[in-house]
Amino acid sequence: MIYIFTKTAFRHGVSRKSAIFIIENYPGRILDITKERREKIGWIAEDSKGEKLEIIAIHHESHWEVFHAMPRIYKERRGKLDEEDLW
Secondary structure: OEEEEOHHHHOOOOOHHHHHHHHHHOOOEEEEEOOOOOEEEEEEEEOOOOOEEEEEEEEOOOEEEEEEEEEOHHHHHOOOOOOOOOO
16 A cells, blocks of 8 residues: 655654554544545554554545644643544
8 A cells, every 4th residue: 555644744753654554553443534535534553662643544545645643642741531532
């Protein structure tokens, strides 16, 4: 599978490797359907180093468009610990 990362995906310092690890190793859940009828999928999981991350990507037929990747510790600091709360 091909992964395309937007500039915003790197805003919080999550690496491509960590985001791809989560997408490939954990089930995501559908968050929304875009107006182009593409699924917006979200994950909350640990990367290979044990850091808990949230990832959001749009699934296209030929690739994943990753536009959000953030350590969950940012939300923990703000008191938002709801596992269902993605971005």
